[in-house]
Amino acid sequence: MASRLRLFILLFYSIFLLDGFTAHSQFYSGSYMQFGKNRVQYDHFDWVYYNYGAYKVYFYTGEEKLAKYAGERTKNILNDVSNFMDYTPDGEFQVIVYDKESEYKQSNIGLTASEQYNTGGVIPMVGRKVVVYFEGDHRKLDEQIRLGVARVLFREMMYGGSVGNIIRSSATLNIPAWFEQGFENYMAYGWNTRLDNILRDKMLMGRYKNISHLAGTDATNAGISLWNYIVQTYGESVIPNILYLTHSTHSIETAFNFVLGTNLKTLMSDWHSYYLTEYRKDYPEDNLPDKKAIIKKPKTPCIYYNLKPSPDGRYVVYCTNQLGKAKVWLYDMQTKKRRKIIKQGEKIDRVTDISYPLIAWHPSGELFSLIMEKQGYIDLYTYTLADHKLQSRRIVDFQKILDYAYSDDGTKFVMSAVQNGQSDIFVFTAASNAFEKITNDVYDDLNPRFIEHSTKIVFSSNRPDDTLRSGGDYKNMQMNNDIYIYNYEAHSRILRRITDAPGVDESDPAPFGGNYISYLSNASGITNRYLAYTDSAISFIDTSAHYRYIVHSYPVTAYTRSILEQNISPSLKNYAEIILYKGKYRMYMDTLAAEPTAYLPEQPRYSYFMSQCNAEQRKKRRYDSVERIMKKDSLLIIKSIQQAPPPVIKLVLPPDTARPKPKDTSHVNPGAVRVNINDYTFEPSPVFRQPAIAPVPAVAAQPAPRQDTTPVKHADSAARKKVLDKQNYYVSFSPDFITAQLDNSFLNQYYQLYNGGAGPIFENPGVGVFLQAGLSDLFEDYRIDGGARLSTDFSNNEYYMSFSDYSHRLDKQLILHRAANTYALDNGYTDKVYTYDGTGIVRWPFSEVARIEASAGLREDKSITLAQDIPSLETPIGYALTPNSELAFVYDATLPVEINIQYGLRAKVFMQYYRNPGGFANSNLYVFGFDARYYQKISRDLIWANRFSGSTTQGQEQLIYFLGGVDNWFIPNFDNSINVDPNQRYVYQTLATPMRGFSQNIRNGNNFVLYNSELRWPIFHYLVNRPIKSDLLNSFQVLAFTDIGTAWTGLTPYSNENSINQTIVGAPGNPITVILSQKQDPFVEGLGWGVRTRVLGYFVRVDEAWGINNGNFRVPPVWYISLGLDF
Structure with a gap:
């Protein structure tokens, strides 16, 4: 038996060395258990x-x-x-x-x-x-x-x-x-x-x-x-x-x-x-794509993004992200089956990052690549369809990659990436792992794509003009993105501007075939797909011909929901897009029309409504530079245009060989012309410089702003810029929180000494004043907490001090604690026990929801028998010095909703070891335990909460669990009719709660299991259709619950060694002791109802429960009044 026990302990320790550790606060006081999230540090910042x-x-x-x-x-x-x-x-x-x-x-x-x-x-x-x-x-x-x-x-x-x-x-x-x-x-x-x-x-x-x-x-x-x-x-x-x-x-x-x-x-x-x-x-009727969605029933809440069709159209790859947990899926359009390629992250209540993973298909269609960030590094993954293998390589020299796409031959890809604090366009050659920088300025360059056989690059940018320069000035940034084309073959510093609509955002440009470019625009208040066609005409001839470029732009969709993203495959003539409809992300893929129709529907009052909102929004975003005044006022032009709805125009695109001629409007009265803001003509022009302060002329039918191809010199004198001195940061502390409350729980949770006797009474601390304060530095890497719990007679006070270091991935904490408690002994005397303990804790997080913990500590218990008579005076002072250590794995993926309401799973598995040098020979105590809790959403904040917990102790010394009651119970009762096994060497005691319907000690032993189930319903918050001023009503919750559990000695609850099956009859000093054996059901049940609410900041719990023992209902019910959250 001893060898098997040692083997079990060795195996358990081996598992935990691989999976986890924990620190203090296990089943020291009923259901109180420390879980919590983590932060994982990969980098050190100066x-x-x-x-x-x-x-x-x-x-x-x-x-x-x-x-x-x-x-x-x-x-x-x-x-x-x-x-x-x-x-x-x-x-x-x-x-x-x-x-x-x-x-x-x-x-x-x-x-x-x-x-x-x-x-x-x-x-x-x-x-x-x-x-x-x-x-x-x-x-x-x-x-x-x-x-x-x-x-x-x-x-x-x-x-x-x-x-x-x-x-x-x-x-x-x-x-x-x-x-x-x-x-x-x-x-x-x-x-x-x-x-x-x-x-x-x-x-x-x-x-x-x-x-x-x-x-x-x-x-x-x-x-x-x-x-x-x-x-x-x-x-x-x-x-x-x-x-x-x-x-x-x-x-x-x-x-x-x-x-x-x-x-x-x-x-x-x-x-x-x-x-x-x-x-x-x-929009009295919805106008959406005719094609059926790729996924018939998309999950919610779940974000679908980065939808990429394969060049042959058979597959699509897309990403899903549910509360921070990202997955990449490969979907077969023929078999309607999908395969999960990779996943990353955990479900957690933080900002959802959908900037990764990035996806791009190789033009061969035999593989696709992913770009993801892991532990601060950027990795490029390649997935091959033939063998379903995923290979990775690291990309360096970039802080972040925003988007990328392959060239036609698949040897390069163009990408938008962040380097030195600015986003620029790069061309990356995979074979040599080298990159070529295309832009190098402060302006944001996004969504790059190769076009025209990879000789040009189209992208969106908030740059003020069409000339590439190094540096730039932040104050010249546009408030919206326009579409530009860069001549990659000629490496020209002059861009071709495709759009120039102030206040309108254009994004996601893509080749559409021929000289057409597709992009997304929110010009009408709803983001739809637009096509732009670039034509050229001779402007003048001297020694050679000089051309001017004419851009025709028009919408080709008129959806009533915005297109969130689009991806187009010109070779296959298909497109893919994502639309949010009825709370779900719908993914569509269809073939491009050979002759797409241009939709210019009448823009109803909604357009004016949106333009008013946009104008008000931009009024709030004031810029300190006078150069922005004209950009802000130009919104008024858009608004005036949108107030007068244009007629519906049906336009059939010409074939690639034909090019539309510019409209001759010389004979038309300018005041009667409706301006199409999507039709631009760019010609060479002299330098246009905005005046310092000048009103915008009321131009309803003037030509579009002309392109500026002359470098602009920005004033950068020392008189305008204040030189800033960079100073080092030194750690300094400031108040983080203050606590002043009434409390009836122990300040630092630890097992109490077993007070022995045939009828032990578990002493809860009385109501006392709890004072606590916390300090932290600016980045909350270092924290100092201290507190005191003062009893009403100032005799049984507790004090603690804690220092935590979270600056690195390995978190460290040191806790010093002192407590005094009074215990009534079975011989009529009273002991006062002073406990001093110090604990060092380390935590290693795997992710934001999972970690391992380890702690080691030293505890000293000093027992003094209070003087009542001569024998009590002669009783020597007892000392017990106990080294201890703890190991655990902690998982917490819960999502907080409101007080005492959360969704998700959290759990802890732990092991503790105590060594008593002054006790029996080889006086070891091993404690193994687990606590798992799951909170299921039923409807809004109505939840079903479940908890399954258990623990066992092994070794020469034992820990006794008293089953029954609730945590922080005011005026607790103890059932003295249930005997304690005298053959067990109990040295510590604790509670196993909640087990409602009974007093404490309805069952006891060195093992316990417990299941709790609650329906929690914040009834007023759920039903009332207006904000509730009263915090008492706003946090008021009604509960229905059931508890099932047992505590026992022996191998199983049904073994004959279980002390519940034995009744000891005898009196102290009597040499004759009678042991009566009687089979009882080891499990007890409790069911009832309760309410929870916050009164003066305290979360008060009131429960009424009926107990079921050996199949019999116990009447009358037991009432409980207590403090605390959760179970």
Whole structure:
């Protein structure tokens, strides 16, 4: 038996050495178990900063260019947002700039160090951190800065900057997600076609009928649309008043009623009707692709993207991303079967990164390649259809690759990539692993594709003109992307501009065959496919002929949902596209029409509605350079054009050999001509320089802006630019949180000493005052926590101190703890036990949801018998010095929804070892345990929560589990009628909970298993159709539950050695002891109902349960009042 035990222990340890470790807090106190997410660090950053006075911009070495851009933009954005909110921040901002998203995800900022089971009195500090990362698009970087600034100002305005204001506001202010996150994101993005497409889809499918029932991104998007409706209807001037009254009255309903003169119910009805009326009037019927979707039933919520058809049309490759877990699929169009190629990431509640994987088919059609990022490195994978093998190689010298595509011969690919903080166009040769840089400036160059037998490159860019230069000026960036062509064969520095529509975004250019180029445009408010045809004509002749280029552009689709992306295969004459429809991403593939029709439908009032939104959005995005004034005013031209709908035009494209002639409009009155903004004529022209300040002339039918092919010299004098001194960052700490609460649980969880006797009573600590404070550095890499739990008589106090280091992948923590507890012994005396322990913990994360932990500690228990008589005075002081270690694997993939409500799985498997040098010979204690919890969504925030847990102890000494009751039970009861096996060498004791319907000790032993199941329903939040001001009602939950479990001694619960089957009859001092054997059902059950709610910040639990023991219901039911979250 001993040899088998040693073999089992060795095997268990071997498994854990491969899979995991854990630290403190196992079944020390019932169901309390520490889970939590992780951050995985692959890189080390040396932080420096620029001091701008009102804020500091932190960055790491080599990213000076991004840092300076972020610093300049933050100044304008801070002034803009502050003026819009009519609020001046009090204090210094910290803007933290990361080079790319994968490096940002390594940051510890926002990571919760430990889970709070008692929510009362926990006051998080309102920080002033704005964390951004570069995605290769400066417009997105601006949006991130705006979002961060708006979030800091909003929360400071609502909750205050001082500790006193934060405490008062946190206790009384209840702000729904659609209000807070909606406002912050509205300040960041305004109202644009992307958001409008999402809202249109949700509104028409009836999903946004009640904004109070929405959560997550739905709540955010609906909130953005509500704030946009308020601005469109009541004007921007009402926003500061709404925010101020929300803060002062602690009621958003009062604020809306006072400022807007309407109650919240009416406002919500008007908001819903406003958008729904516009959408139904403009598009009474859906117009979508005729072809059936590739995937009949796409999953939701799941993003489908990077749809790439093979050159022969038989296969498509696409990506899916569900909450951060990305997968690449190969789909056979003939067999209708798909194969998973690779997966990456975990489902987690963080920003979803759909910039990877990237996909491109080799022109042979025999293989395709993927570009992914792993542990900070960029890898190129090649998948061969013949043998289904995936091979990889590393690509260096780039910070991020944004897009790529093969050349016609498959030896090169053109790509948009980030290098030195800017996105440029490169041509990469795979064989030599070398690249050629095409553009080298600050402007964002995206979506490159080879065209015309790989002699030219088409791409989209926000550059101001058609001339390639090194460097450039950020202030000259356009607010939208246009389409350009680069002559790769001639290496010309002059680009051919295909589109020039101010305020309109064009993207995803692709060859369409012949001289046609396809691209996506949101000119009508809905992103549709457009075709551009380039023609040339002789401009003048001197010694040679000089040509001017004429571009004809027109839409070829008129969908009522935006095309999110397109991919075209000119050789096969097919296309693939993705559209969001009825909440799902629909993928389509079809053959290109030989003679596609140009759709120019009448643009109804919706176009004017969208142009108004875009104009308001751009008014908020003020630039400090006068060069942008004309670009902003040019939006008015678009609006005036869109107000007058053009007639429907049916245009049949000519064959490739024929070219359309320019229309002769010399005889037409310019005032009567309707301008087609998609038809451009580019001619050589003198240098056009915008005046410093000049109004835009009212030109309704003037020629399109002419191309500027002369280099522009940008003033870059020292008088305009302030020299910034780069300074090193040194670790400094600031308050992270403060806790002041009443609590009846132990401060640092640990096993209590077994108090022995025939009728042990497990002592819960009484209600005491818990004080705690936390400090962290700017990047939250280092944390210091300290706390004290003061008992009512100041006799049994607890103290602890913790220091954590998360700066590297291996997390480290040191905990020092001291506690005092009083125990009643079976001989009538009372012992006071002082416990001192120190624990060192290390954690190694595999991913953001999985980690291993290991800890080693030393514990000293000092037992003093309190003086009552002479024998108690003569009792010597007992000392027990116990070294211990723990190992565990922790997995936590839960998604928080609201308090005590989450979705997903989390689990922990652990092992503990205790050694008692002063105990029996070879006094070892081994504890093995597991705890798995799964939370299933039923409907919105109605969930079904399940927990399965168990533990066993082995060795010469034992740990006893008392089954029954709940955690943090006020006035707990103990069942003294259940005997404890006297043959077991128990040294520690703990609870196995919850087992409702019984007192503590309905079963006991050195093993236990327990199953708990709960239906959790936040009834008022679920049913009430408006925001609930009362936190008590908003967090109120009704539960139905059942518990099944047992604790036992022996090999199995049904073995004869189980102490529940034996009743010991005898008295102390009596030499005769009678043992009665009787078979009992080892398992007990409990079922009942309960309520949960937050009262003054404390999450209070009230349960009524009926127990079932040996098949008999126990009446009356048992009531429980306790504190704490989860089970």
